[in-house]
Amino acid sequence: MTDRIAVLIDADNTSHRYAADLLAELAKFGRPTVKRAYGDWRSDSLKGWAAKLNQHAISPEQTMAYTVGKNSTDSALIIDAMDLLYSGNVDAFAIVSSDSDFTRLATRLRESGKTVYAVGRSNTPQALQEACDRFIRLELLDSAPEDIAAPAAPEGAASADAPALPNLQSLLTRGVNNASDDDGWVSLATFGNYLRTTYPAFDPRSYGFAKLLDLVQAQPFLTTEGSGNAVRVSVKGRTTTAPAKKVAAAKKAASKKPAAKKDPKK
Template sequence: MNETSKIAIFFDAENVPAAMVPEIISFLSTKGDILFQRAYADWSIANTKAWQTQITKTPITAIQQFHHNQEQAVDKAVMMDAIELAIKHEEIDIFTLVASDNGYYSLSLRLRELGKRVIGIGEKGKCSPIWINSCNEFQYFEDLEEVDDDILLQSEKPAETSEIKDFALEKFLERAFDSTPFYKDTNTKLLSQMWESILRQKPDFSVKDYGKKTAREFIMSFDDKFKVSDDGKNQKTFFVEKIESKNSQRITGIIKRKIGCYCIISSTDKDKKGDYFFYRNEINPKYKKQKLEKGMKVNFVVVREPNLNAGTFKDKNGRATDLMIEQQT
């Protein structure tokens, strides 16, 4: 069994957009347990307002650092605290430095000398090669996956968002499965470890909110996406396997509606009528920078075909992926 990584995150809040925090936390929660989250800034300056709002929703410790007419005051505070934490807490094996400031490369190298893995996160076009290459791994803000938790788990939803709740939940579970290590040399994962991945992303997640009694019963309800099995012993150990779609047919359609991170696409293929659900981060990489708009002509790969006679929205609508935008006339 793989031991879960322990993570510390350091935000240079003066050069990181507060709006990126949910995406950053979601990305890192798939890699292990986040133990420390610290954001550094002179919180008296006007452009930290958005951060101050974000910190009321996210358990990040705000560290005040006046500039005192000194350059890189925040950078120096981050560097001192990160090194101190690395020395005092041997259990932390991943240090994440969130900044587009290239001065952090020396901190990254020092942390690696201390045996830590370093993940850098910054804005594309602003980060120099020396900052990027000093890290074990580097992620750009622009490549982080949009977070759909607001659609997924709010208790009171507008009518138009409540209808896609099942699809948002399915995507949430896929992300948890993908972040869970495989069991030995198999293509399955321990149900217990997948559940740990779910709780890292959403600590208050409860199957009772979805009318289920156990984690096994809950995962089994997604029988077109996951297969649950056991080892046959009296004290059973349960395993989860992801069912991959073998359908690779590409058809055409028009974007019918946009809801948060999702689109509903109406097929224009005469042999494949119906609506298809699409998660916006599954767009073909060639079109990542283009904005999806209602009425836009697209083509996509069919993951699951619609069942027009089904009684629920989830079953009635199909699933789409690898969406490409067709030339607009």
């Protein structure tokens, strides 16, 4: 059954030019049944969102700044998320923002058994990236222009510096070692799930590869075998004699079987 995803967009904190790409990316994981964008639509800074709302059937949610310095957009998005949680009509949430204020919301939704995706810029605080099941970097979406100027970040939003990517060799080697079976091999699918579970921001595109298999096969310290859906990964040099021992044991057992008795009538 396809997951029903509630897509909640912090329009104050996200460029409208990513609208089509982020929805296409989220469609890989389920069906966006709720699509809402939050912001003060009287502001000139959100004019670019106007055409995108109709084009992608996104409902605009008006928020009002009643007090200077307070972000009413965050509050409205959080309240709606909790209402949707208790409605039981969605299976997953996509929080589209680079604002660390949504970290606790992501944690709370996951505690209730919901899958949470966060979609934000590369400089989204590590806390929010780690609080979700998967973090999707806006800059990695295929057709998004690279020269998009980031919206002015509200207080508590992303810092200027993006969290550093983990060392690739260390990440992949540790992943294979932890996820592999006794013979040192792990299926590519299991390996990918392990990486995304332990590091929600992991994405082969961050390292210049479209797919995990392409990334793995380009690493001199990893080796693969099989094809299609049966590809397995192992660390080069991590040899094990487990399969050979199994074969030898089977041959030995076979040699010990008593010879078949001859039929005296023949």
